Amino acid sequence: MTTFLTYTILGLVLGSVYSIAASGLVLTYNTSGIFNFAHGAQAMFGTFLYWHFTERWGWPVWLALIIVIGLVGPAMGAALHTAIMRGLRGTADVTKIIVTVAVLLGTVYLAQWVWSPDEAHTVDMFFGAGAKITVGGVVIRYHEIVCLVAAVAIAAGLRVLFTRSRVGVVMRGSVDDPDLLRLNGHDPERTAMLSWALGSTLAVLAGVLIVPISGGGLDANMLTLLVIDAFAAAMFGRLRSIPRTFAGAMVLGLAANYVLAYLPSAGTFTGNLRVSLPMILLFVVLVVLPQDRLRGAAIRTRERYRVPTVRAAAVWGAVLIAVVYLYSLLLSDGAVGTFALGMTFAIIALSLTVLTGYAGELNLAPLAFGAVATVVAFHAGVQGTGLASYMSIQGLLLGVAVAALVGGLVALPALRLRGLYLALATMAFGEFLSNMVLRDSAEHELFGFTFALFPDGSLVVPPLKVGPLDLRDGTAFLMTATVLFALIAVGLAALRGSGYGRRLAAMKDSPAATAMLGQNLVRLKLSVFMISAAIAGLGGVLMSSATGTVAEENFSFIGSLSLLMLVVVAGIGYISGALFGGLMAGVGATVLVATFGDLALENEGMATVYDALGHLVLVGTALVGMGVGRNPSGFVHDVIEGYRSMRRARPVLYGAGAFGAVLYVLALTGVIGTWTFALIALCAVMLLPVFGRMYLDEGRRDRPTPLELIGVDEPYTDELRARLDRELGLPALEKGGARA
Amino acid sequence: MPENNLPEDKILLETRGITVRFGGNTAVDNVGVTMAEGQITGLIGPNGAGKTTMFNTITGLQKPASGQVLLDGNDITGLSPAKRARRGMARTFQRLELFLSLSVRDNVRVAGDILRSTGRKRFDLNAETEKVLERTGLTDIADRDVSDIPIGRARVVEVARALMTSPRVLLLDEPASGQTESETEAFAEMLTGLAGEGLAICLVEHDLPLVMKLCSTIHVLDYGALIASGTPPEIRESPEVIAAYIGTEEASHG
Numbered sequence: 001m002t003t004f005l006t007y008t009i010l011g012l013v014l015g016s017v018y019s020i021a022a023s024g025l026v027l028t029y030n031t032s033g034i035f036n037f038a039h040g041a042q043a044m045f046g047t048f049l050y051w052h053f054t055e056r057w058g059w060p061v062w063l064a065l066i067i068v069i070g071l072v073g074p075a076m077g078a079a080l081h082t083a084i085m086r087g088l089r090g091t092a093d094v095t096k097i098i099v100t101v102a103v104l105l106g107t108v109y110l111a112q113w114v115w116s117p118d119e120a121h122t123v124d125m126f127f128g129a130g131a132k133i134t135v136g137g138v139v140i141r142y143h144e145i146v147c148l149v150a151a152v153a154i155a156a157g158l159r160v161l162f163t164r165s166r167v168g169v170v171m172r173g174s175v176d177d178p179d180l181l182r183l184n185g186h187d188p189e190r191t192a193m194l195s196w197a198l199g200s201t202l203a204v205l206a207g208v209l210i211v212p213i214s215g216g217g218l219d220a221n222m223l224t225l226l227v228i229d230a231f232a233a234a235m236f237g238r239l240r241s242i243p244r245t246f247a248g249a250m251v252l253g254l255a256a257n258y259v260l261a262y263l264p265s266a267g268t269f270t271g272n273l274r275v276s277l278p279m280i281l282l283f284v285v286l287v288v289l290p291q292d293r294l295r296g297a298a299i300r301t302r303e304r305y306r307v308p309t310v311r312a313a314a315v316w317g318a319v320l321i322a323v324v325y326l327y328s329l330l331l332s333d334g335a336v337g338t339f340a341l342g343m344t345f346a347i348i349a350l351s352l353t354v355l356t357g358y359a360g361e362l363n364l365a366p367l368a369f370g371a372v373a374t375v376v377a378f379h380a381g382v383q384g385t386g387l388a389s390y391m392s393i394q395g396l397l398l399g400v401a402v403a404a405l406v407g408g409l410v411a412l413p414a415l416r417l418r419g420l421y422l423a424l425a426t427m428a429f430g431e432f433l434s435n436m437v438l439r440d441s442a443e444h445e446l447f448g449f450t451f452a453l454f455p456d457g458s459l460v461v462p463p464l465k466v467g468p469l470d471l472r473d474g475t476a477f478l479m480t481a482t483v484l485f486a487l488i489a490v491g492l493a494a495l496r497g498s499g500y501g502r503r504l505a506a507m508k509d510s511p512a513a514t515a516m517l518g519q520n521l522v523r524l525k526l527s528v529f530m531i532s533a534a535i536a537g538l539g540g541v542l543m544s545s546a547t548g549t550v551a552e553e554n555f556s557f558i559g560s561l562s563l564l565m566l567v568v569v570a571g572i573g574y575i576s577g578a579l580f581g582g583l584m585a586g587v588g589a590t591v592l593v594a595t596f597g598d599l600a601l602e603n604e605g606m607a608t609v610y611d612a613l614g615h616l617v618l619v620g621t622a623l624v625g626m627g628v629g630r631n632p633s634g635f636v637h638d639v640i641e642g643y644r645s646m647r648r649a650r651p652v653l654y655g656a657g658a659f660g661a662v663l664y665v666l667a668l669t670g671v672i673g674t675w676t677f678a679l680i681a682l683c684a685v686m687l688l689p690v691f692g693r694m695y696l697d698e699g700r701r702d703r704p705t706p707l708e709l710i711g712v713d714e715p716y717t718d719e720l721r722a723r724l725d726r727e728l729g730l731p732a733l734e735k736g737g738a739r740a
Numbered sequence: 741m742p743e744n745n746l747p748e749d750k751i752l753l754e755t756r757g758i759t760v761r762f763g764g765n766t767a768v769d770n771v772g773v774t775m776a777e778g779q780i781t782g783l784i785g786p787n788g789a790g791k792t793t794m795f796n797t798i799t800g801l802q803k804p805a806s807g808q809v810l811l812d813g814n815d816i817t818g819l820s821p822a823k824r825a826r827r828g829m830a831r832t833f834q835r836l837e838l839f840l841s842l843s844v845r846d847n848v849r850v851a852g853d854i855l856r857s858t859g860r861k862r863f864d865l866n867a868e869t870e871k872v873l874e875r876t877g878l879t880d881i882a883d884r885d886v887s888d889i890p891i892g893r894a895r896v897v898e899v900a901r902a903l904m905t906s907p908r909v910l911l912l913d914e915p916a917s918g919q920t921e922s923e924t925e926a927f928a929e930m931l932t933g934l935a936g937e938g939l940a941i942c943l944v945e946h947d948l949p950l951v952m953k954l955c956s957t958i959h960v961l962d963y964g965a966l967i968a969s970g971t972p973p974e975i976r977e978s979p980e981v982i983a984a985y986i987g988t989e990e991a992s993h994g
Contacts (some may be wrong), residue, residue, distance in 0.1 A: 305841065499853030499865070506839045506850045512839035516799060518825035519854045709890055728890060 005138045007261040008254065010213075013144040015253025016151030017210040018278075021230035022237075022245045023158055024202030028077075031171045031195035034085055034096050035420055037202050038103035040227030042080075044220055045107050046072055046204030047211055048114070051121050051218055060128065069205055077200025080105050081193045093419045094362055095632050098568045101364075102625025104224065108558065109622055111220040113615035121218035123211040147209050153435060154202065155246040162242060170251075171195055185660035203227065221558055225431065229278035229422065235285045248285075252278055268442060279428040287413040305357065305573030305633065306471045306640060313575065315512050317486030320579070324482045328475055330667050332675045336474040338587050341546040343481035345586025347539030349567045349578035350488050355532035356495055356564075357573040360508030361525060362423040364560060365430025369533045370540015371438060371555035373399035374407050377541045378459045378618050390472070400537040407533025408526055415525045422525075430557050438552035458551040461544040471545070481542055488535060489575045504528060559585075565625040571634025580636060583622070592617045594677065603613035617698035642689025649692040656688050749776035750784070752940040753798070753829075753909050758807035760793050760964075767793045769964040770807070774957075775909060775940040780931060782951040783944045785961035786984070792834055793942045795911050799831050802826045811909070826858065828908035832898035832915055833943070836885045845882040847897050848872055851904035861906075868904070876900040879924060892919035897929065908939045914945050929952055952976070960984070 005099070025039050046068050053064035080103065084486040088096050115121060125143035131142040170186050176257040182188060193364075196455075206227060209217055214226065229252070236248020245673075257275050263270040308316075324343075327338050348366050355361050363369075373396075381395010414425035440453045463471035464480075471477040495501050506514045507524055517520055544550045553559075571577030596614035600607040631638075646652065660681065667677035741935040753775040760768040766791040775781045783791050796802035798809055803907050808817045816824055839847050847917055849869045855861055873879045881889055886897060895915050902910055912931075916924050924947070931954060935941055945951050951958060952972045960968040960975060962984040968975055 499850070499856065502842060502846055502850040502853050503857065505841050505846075506854075509838040509839040509841055512801060512821075513833065513839070513901075514854070515821040516801075516825050516829075517851045517854045517901070518822050518858060520820075520822050672889055 002137045003261055005136065007257040008143065009138060009140055011254035011257035013147045013213060013253070014210075014256060015233075015250035016147040017213070018205050018230045018233045018252050019151045019246045019249035020154055020202050020209065020494060021227045022233035022249050023154060023207035023242055024199035024206070025230065026237060026242060026245055027158065027171075027195050027202070028237055029234075030198035030247050030472045032081070032085055032088075032192045034088060034100060035239070036199070037097060037100040037228075038080075038107060039112075039199070039230075040224040040455050041104040041107035042073075042076055042200050042621075043203040043207030043227045044223040045111055046076070046200075047123065047207035047218060048111050048121070048220070050204075050208050051123050052115070054123075054620065055121070065208070068208065069201055071202035073201030074197035076204075077196035077198065078193050080200065081196035082272060084629070085196065086189060086192070091629055091632065092360070093571075094356060094360060094568075097362060097364075097420065097423055098565060099626055102622050102628065105558070105562055105565060106619055106622030106626065108224055109618040111614065113612075113619065115218075115220070121257070122216045123218055124216065125212040129212075141211075143212055147213070149247070150205065150209070150250075155242055156431070158242045167191065167194070167619045170680065174634075187665035206230070221556075225557065228427075228431075231427075232278040232282035235282055235289075235424070237341050238289065244299045252281060253446060255281070268439060268632070272439055275433045275691065279435075281434070281501070283413070283425060286417070286421055287419060289421070305571070305637065307496055308493045308575065309492060310494045310497060313490045316576075317490050320486055320551050321479070321482050325479060327678075328391025328478055328663065330664075330677065332389055332674075333474050335674065336478050337546065338591065340478040340481050341543065342583040343478060343485060343544050343586070344539050344543035345563065346579045347481065347488065347587070348486050348536050348583030349539075349563060349582030350485070350492060350575070351532040351539065352564060352567050352581075353537035353572060353575060353578045354492055354495070354535065355528060356568070357577070358492075358501060358508070359418055359504040359525065359528045361529065362426070362564075363529070363536075364423050364427040364533060364564065365557060366434075366532075366536045366563060367540065368430035368433045368554040368557075369403045369407055369536040370543060373403040373537030373540045374459065374461060374544040374550060374555075375399075375437065375453060376402045376543075378461055382462060383465075384462075385475070389462040392460050392462065393466045396464060396538070396541050399541050400534050403540070404530040404534035406538075408530045411526060411529040411533075412522075415529075422529075429608050430555075430560060432551055432708045434556060438525065438555060454552075458549050459544070461541070461547070463545045477546065481546075482540070485579070488538075489578075492575060518631055535671040544551040562621075566621060567625050568628055569634060571620065571636030574634065574640070576640070577634050577636045594613075639686065639689065642692070644691025646689055646696060649695045652688070652692045652695050656684065656691075659684065667710050743894045749779060751775070752777045752812060753942075754796060755794070755811040756810065758794065758797055758809070759949060760790070760797055760802060761805045767964050768797065768804070768961075771964070771966045772807075773959045773966065775942050776938050776957070776984050777908075777937045779956045780941045780943055780954045782934050782949055782955035782958035783942055783961065784946075784948070784958060788963075790964040791961055793832055793964075794806065794911055794919065795914045795942075795944065799829060820863065825905060825907075825951040828906075829911070830902035830905050830907035830909070831911035832895065832902055832913055834913040836891070836894055836898065838894060838897060838901075838953045840885075840887045842886060843882070844878055844884055844886050844889065844897055845869060845873065847886050848878075848904050855905055861886070872900050872904050876903070889960055892923050895919065896923075899927075899930075903934075907939065909942070909979065910934070911942045911944075912946045914941070914946065916945055916950055924950065 021039065021043065025036060028034060028036050028039075049072055050064050050068045053059045053067060054061055060068075084099060084103065088099060125141060126146055127142040129141065130142075131143075132139050134140070160168075162171065170188075170191050209225060210226060211223065230249065233249035233252050234245055236251070237243070237245035256274050259270060259274045259277060263273065264270075323341075328339065331339060348370055351366055351369075352363065355363055377391060377395040377399030380398050381392045383390055383392050410425060410429045411422060414422040437453055441455055441457050443452045463477060465471065469476065469480065471480055472601065496504075503514070503519060503524060507518075507521060511521055540555075543590065546556070547554060563581070566585045566588075567578055567581030570579075570581040593614040596610045596617070600610035600614075603610065628634075663672075663677060663680060663684075666672050667674060672680075749914070751774050756772050756775075758768055758771045759766065768880065771790070771794060773781070773783065773794070776813070783794065785791055787924055793802060797804050797807075800816075800823075804817070810816065811827055811829065816827065817840065819827075839850065842850065852863070852865045856863075856865060860934060870879070873882050876899060878893070878896060878900055881893060886894065891896070897917060899910075899912065899915060916927060919927060928950060929943060931943075943951060943955060952975075956980050957971060958968075958970065958972060958975045959966060960978075960981050962980075967980045967984055968978045
């Protein structure tokens with residue numbers, strides 16, 4: 001009985017904190033229509049500040065609390081709204097999600113910069129762990145009482161705010177119809193800002209409360225994900241109802257503690273189950289949610305992509321293979337290996353191009369599908385032992401097939417719902433996989449086989465060997481990965497240009513109209529998700545064997561998010577976007593940080609500067625991600641547009657070619673270093689359109705006359721009149737002036 | 741007085757007692773309308789009368805609180821929009837729902853892609869696409885991005901896309917708004933031609949002279965209720981309609 005009571009109390013306390021976090025999420029979602037994936041990161045950042053004030057600076061707890069909860073929380077929310085979220089009204093779901101993901105990553109990077117993950121940070125309970133009362137043999141700490149009281153007060157307060165107060169009613173209206181509110185004399189932006197401030201404060205409060213009751217250790221990644229567990233509670237309330245969110249949070253907290261109390265504690269299973277329980281429940285809730293009504297897409301998305309022809313894709317694929325080969329000649333063996341790893345990430349990134357870029361759906365855990373394929377390929381495809389071991393093609397293909405299958409199973413329940421729910425389902429799956437499968441080192445027995453999914457917590461994945469092709473050679477690995485990337489890219493270009501690709505584009509642009517043409521949307525989404533999961537699986541197995549030994553960290557949720565964000569930043573609709581984004585995610589950031597780290601070591605006087613630069617690169621990528629709302633087509637789009645406009649600038653192109661050749665020879669003969677070469681080449685690629693424009697601008701204008709100036713600043717010519725007619729949709733003038 | 745629908749016309753689509761509620765508001769209240777093969781039926785009423793809600797209910801985008809939708813005498817109330825489309829229903833949208841990342845031609849062609857992917861019909865996709873483009877007069881802008889053509893032509897693209905599915909019932913939600921006078925004229929001619937081929941066309945439109953000219957039957961909605969059904973002359977003279985809606989309009993148009 002005492003056990004039951006103890007765990008019930010613990011469950012209610014955990015539920016309280018979930019409830020606080022979840023209601024903040026519901027609040028911002030309802031007033032701004034943005035599902036804030038960065039909610040946990042905000043909690044984490046606030047809690048680190050609290051630690052900094054109380055532990056490092058030794059402030060009294062009450063003062064730190066006033067500053068963190070009364071000042072930092074609201075300020076963080078208001079700033080986020082003003083600087084970023086306000087600009088997202090009227091953008092696609094995908095853009096909104098990516099922007100909050102970028103905020104999440106940026107906050108985590110920033111926290112890891114300020115508070116080194118190598119040091120231990122612990123947060124104590126309020127009034128200390130010893131302050132407690134004992135009721136009927138059950139120990140209740142003061143901190144836990146604070147949690148309970150705060151949760152009940154906040155839930156009740158929000159309920160009253162939403163239903164009784166004028167501000168609350170305005171808040172509820174501001175997502176459905178901001179224009180109507182404006183007409184009635186309200187300012188929807190002010191209420192949205194208020195709700196972001198409030199939501200952020202609740203996140204910070206939840207962070208400060210949850211760390212002591214889950215061990216006291218403060219870790220940027222872990223705390224961010226801990227608060228993400230509250231998503232499941234918010235889903236109980238279907239992101240609308242505060243009372244149901246409260247109830248959901250309690251169920252979640254109790255379930256987690258009963259699992260701990262009553263399931264056998266031997267092995268890692270129970271602990272893992274407890275950790276992944278919120279995600280399992282999130283998934284269950286998704287399954288039972290009623291279907292969404294198809295609405296017309298009232299929003300006009302701003303993404304514009306050029307569609308490559310298969311022939312162009314094939315030519316560029318060949319160019320890529322040639323360039324990579326020439327470049328690999330410059331590299332040391334180690335660098336070739338790093339490059340190959342980046343290329344495998346680029347293959348995983350292609351899975352996002354087809355899913356998000358072509359079909360407009362989101363997968364927040366692409367690496368998880370890579371992990372599924374890796375586990376299967378490891379158990380089914382590793383031949384030989386020791387140094388002679390290799391991965392068979394059958395194992396690889398089986399892994400890819402299972403990844404596609406699992407992808408279909410994961411996506412199916414969420415496909416009848418809006419895009420946000422598919423994103424949440426993939427997130428839940430990714431977390432579940434990380435916690436349950438990739439940490440599962442216990443031995444299982446199934447059909448007489450004894451096996452461990454993840455023996456010793458890591459897998460040694462040997463390279464592929466097919467006939468004479470042996471990927472144990474670094475260059476062979478790099479070139480195989482590159483060729484595979486090019487082949488899939490050509491395949492995707494063909495897909496995009498086919499009837500299937502047009503159907504995907506139609507579904508992305510207007511699900512309602514596509515359904516009205518007879519398209520079964522669930523089937524189409526399911527097929528594209530499976531294709532995407534298969535590509536992610538292939539890339540994942542290659543990534544694992546390029547890494548050599550993989551563990552849970554290699555497939556982490558944060559890693560998936562950063563890959564996704566970088567691909568979106570580069571251009572999710574472009575194959576080259578997948579190449580740049582994948583390379584950046586796989587090795588780019590690592591290489592840059594390591595380079596700055598080396599520079600810091602060599603140059604002790606400048607060490608702090610270089611160190612800071614390394615961190616800045618990481619935070620910088622996230623900052624660019626936050627700007628995605630302004631430039632949703634990605635930077636590759638701008639580069640491509642730049643090159644298109646300079647096709648006529650022949651001399652500039654020839655000059656650039658000659659410059660490149662000279663540079664390459666210099667690098668090959670060792671006059672300049674390989675990194676210098678890469679850096680100069682990259683800058684040249686980026687700057688070339690600028691030179692081209694300067695060349696083209698010389699002597700003539702290439703900008704068309706603004707229409708409103710025709711007849712004013714511009715003489716009225718037949719050519720201009722024809723253009724006006726075209727723009728206005730009038731039939732062309734006959735010779736002599738009569739309209740046809 | 742003649743019957744509302746001439747007896748020899750085959751009723752293709754019928755709604756019975758459709759009621760739609762949004763929260764506490766009743767947007768459509770117990771509405772029954774019919775659409776006959778080879779005829780153009782008008783659905784008119786002031787803004788907010790429930791015309792688009794009726795379209796959404798007929799096409800399956802909106803579930804009614806009660807009532808039935810019958811196609812060819814079969815109850816299709818429980819079917820998804822896609823299944824209704826495959827049974828021959830097509831529509832356009834008042835707030836345009838074009839596929840903005842596709843060209844005009846591909847907007848039309850994708851309807852054929854969908855038809856082909858279901859495997860029920862084999863046809864020459866390219867030839868069929870060109871035929872529909874030709875018929876709707878879109879050939880000259882077929883290669884342009886659909887996002888930068890004028891709104892009047894964009895509405896025609898929606899019609900062309902719908903025609904690509906070879907529908908039997910065609911629901912048009914304000915197809916003429918944003919069109920120039922000459923465009924409307926050509927458009928009216930096209931609709932008459934389509935009806936001549938046996939299509940049941942339903943027209944939601946604010947251009948009353950156009951509705952009066954084209955439609956053989958007109959249904960009038962006001963505050964979600966059906967206040968009149970009949971031929972254009974009947975509607976013109978109906979005191980309820982004049983009181984609710986047409987009065988001033990009628991005077992100005994004579």
